Amino acid sequence: MEQRLANSWRLTANEKKFIESALLSELRVDGRGPLDYRKLNIKFGKDDGSVEVQLGETRVMSYVSAQLVQPYRDRPNEGTLSIFTEFSPMADPSFEPGRPGESAVELGRIIDRGLRESRAIDTESLCILSAKLVWAIRVDIHILDNAGNLVDAANIAALASLLTFRRPECSLGGEDGQQVVVHPPEVREPLPLIIHHLPVAVTFGYFSNENLVVLDPTYHEEAVMTGRMTATLNANGDVCAIQKPGGQEISQRVIMHCLRLAHVKAGDMTAKIKDAVEKHNTERALQKIKRHSSSVAVDVCGTTARLGGKQNQSDGDKEGSRLDQLKLKDETKAMECDATSSAQVQSNKKDESLKNFIGGPSSWDPYSECVNSDLLKASLASRGQSTPSKQKESRRETKPEEPQKEIKIDSAPMDTALTSEQSNEGKTLKDAVKPKHKRKKKGSSNNGN
Missing domain, CATH: 3.30.230.70 (GHMP Kinase, N-terminal domain)
Structure with missing residues (x-):
């Protein structure tokens, strides 16, 4: 060399x-x-x-x-x-x-x-x-x-x-x-x-x-x-x-x-x-690239779900991946059980609220849109009358005894009745409806005669 x-x-x-x-x-x-x-x-x-x-x-x-x-x-x-x-x-x-x-x-x-x-x-x-x-x-x-x-x-x-x-x-x-x-x-x-x-x-x-x-x-x-x-x-x-x-x-x-x-x-x-x-x-x-596995089937509360996740396929990490899967199963089961229990609690609460419902002005009642519920309660307390809930219950009981008839209400009398109720705050919902029934009954009796 x-x-x-x-x-x-x-x-x-x-x-x-x-x-x-x-x-x-x-x-x-x-x-x-x-x-x-x-x-x-x-x-x-x-x-x-x-x-x-x-x-x-x-x-x-x-x-x-x-x-x-x-x-x-x-x-x-x-x-x-x-x-x-x-x-x-x-x-x-x-x-x-x-x-x-x-x-x-x-x-x-x-x-x-x-x-x-x-x-x-x-x-x-x-x-x-x-x-x-x-x-x-x-x-x-x-x-x-x-x-x-x-x-x-x-x-x-x-x-x-x-x-x-x-x-x-x-x-x-x-x-x-x-x-x-x-x-x-x-x-x-x-x-x-x-x-x-x-x-x-x-x-x-x-x-x-x-x-x-x-x-x-x-x-x-x-x-x-x-x-x-x-x-x-x-x-x-x-x-x-x-x-x-x-x-x-x-x-x-x-x-x-x-x-x-x-x-x-x-x-x-x-x-x-x-x-x-x-x-x-x-x-x-x-800088080593982690290898990914395919989706794993996990049974959660009797249902099978497909969960995609990252899993290392090396022999040294197999035990750790198994532990992670077990933990994931436990967490998903707990989450599913919590969801079902919360849904049951919400349904029970809803049923209780429906059972305990007394009544009152609602959005579908056309006569309650312009009625102040607080003033109505105050007027009932001053007169010593029963609450609207009791009145409604009595109306429900007496309703089947009366013969059912078709009631046609014009828009003009309804508007006048609503304005009269606004002016007379002491009148109740029952008082506002009664005159209309009386007028209709009188009209039907005259027609019969």
Whole structure:
């Protein structure tokens, strides 16, 4: 990789001398110290397991996918993990399209060795049916922009994508219990991978002077340096893998010093990755779309009603949804019973009011529209006569005894009678009606004679 980069950049002797003299003064071209990392930025995509990492100006994208395959014969209860890298000429003119070159193969092997040999991922949890079906996890790494130290950027992208990946949940069914059913995300929540620790790759660059050691070299420094070493460690200080692809020889003292530095940097990188993943998971949980169920039939007081509601179909919320349905049933029953009881109370009150009705001027009585009920009661009390209710009852009793005759009342006498009642406030309704009956009776007797 270094030879191809050196040939592509073809730095002049003055540029190489300037970079080496700056490093002797513990300065770098971009202003960092010899043991400082560039700014790290992690962006997560919409799909699970899609991550873009930017380390300085180096940009790498990683995507994780899974499929059901047959396991290896020597490991029938373990899934598989594979790393694939793609170098595009868009990232660097020295990269050739088509078949992956030596640099792409080397990058994939470094990341694969750090993840698989350290057993960071629990492959036994990927087994669905022993010796028949297991999950095969595939990590695709795409180089978008090469600005130096592709190993560290690609390793961080692979770890972040594995942490955010979710595989579908499977269950066994059928008559013999050997039929595998893959549940979609709408039915059951996908499951994350079981990751025991995070092996972080830390790359060091060496120069002609053995005392010159830099961390996270840029593409200009990679063209000048004479050796490189990548140490993969976790936050506990366990060495997962070491890769030194030839070049300048280094002493054991320098290697141990680099491993101590790598332990500190691995702890810092692990904390940054976990913080970014936790923040992403929190945002994903807040933006998660709640799934709705169809309408549920609920029996309320012997009648069936269709109630549409929102219900989460996940296994973790099934008990809560059942409790909500029971509460809804109780509330609807109570509301229905209250409604029926209130209707019965209102009907009883209405019946009682009808039974206790005594009588009095009403809207349908033409003689009571212009009669003041208060003055009528006062006049009756002064004369010592009975109330209109009693008079009406007596009239009702005596009415069947008299022969029924047609009574025709003209509008003019009615108006005169009403005006006379308004002038004579002491007269009652009975007094106002009697003269009319007498006149009619007299008229009928004269006609008979």
